[in-house]
Amino acid sequence: MRTNEGQGWALAWRINLWARLGKSELAYEALKKLFRPASMLKAGEGGTYPNLLCASPFQIDGNYGGGAGIAEMLVQSHQGYIELLPALPLEWPDGSFSGLVARGGFEISAKWQTGKLIFLEIFAKQGGSCRLRYRTSFKTLDTEKGRRYRIRF
Structure with a gap:
C-alpha cells in the first residue's frame, strides 16, 4: 500500500525493502528517485545535490542507506x-x-x-x-x- 515517494531515509528504506523481497524494478525506481537532482525539486522534496550528498533532513541515512540498497540488489x-x-x-x-x-x-x-x-x-x-x-x-x-x-x- 506504500508508494515509492519520499526522500532520503524513506527512499533508502524502500530500496533495501524491495531488494530484499527480490522486487528489482521497484528497488530501482526508488533508487532513481533518491538520485533525482535536488535542484529540479521543490524545497523539502529530497533528491541529491551535485556533490552526491542526499538533500534531506536525515542526509546520512539517505547516503548510507542508498549504498546499502545497491549492495542488497547485488548480493544477499x-x-x-x-x-x-x-x-x-x-x-x-x-x-x-x-x-x-x-x-x-x-x-x-x-x-x-x-x-x-x-x-x-x-x-x-x-x-x-x-x-x-x-x-x-x-x-x-x-x-x-x-x-x-x-x-x-
Whole structure:
C-alpha cells in the first residue's frame, strides 16, 4: 500500500525493502528517485545535490542507506547462503562489482552481461563452508582462509 515517494531515509528504506523481497524494478525506481537532482525539486522534496550528498533532513541515512540498497540488489546473505544478483534491474543488463562482503567473511567480485552472471570470484577471509545461490542453482564449496575461488554457474 506504500508508494515509492519520499526522500532520503524513506527512499533508502524502500530500496533495501524491495531488494530484499527480490522486487528489482521497484528497488530501482526508488533508487532513481533518491538520485533525482535536488535542484529540479521543490524545497523539502529530497533528491541529491551535485556533490552526491542526499538533500534531506536525515542526509546520512539517505547516503548510507542508498549504498546499502545497491549492495542488497547485488548480493544477499541473510538466509544461510549467498545469493547473487537477487534484485538486478533490467536497466543494468551489463555490470560488475568487487569487494562486497557477505556473512561468513566472503568477499565477492562478479561480472554480468545481458543480465547473466559470467564471472564470480570469492575470497575467503576466514575460510569455511560457502553456500552460493544464483537464480535456481546452488553450489557449496569448502574454503580455506586467504584463498580465492572462481566459480561457474
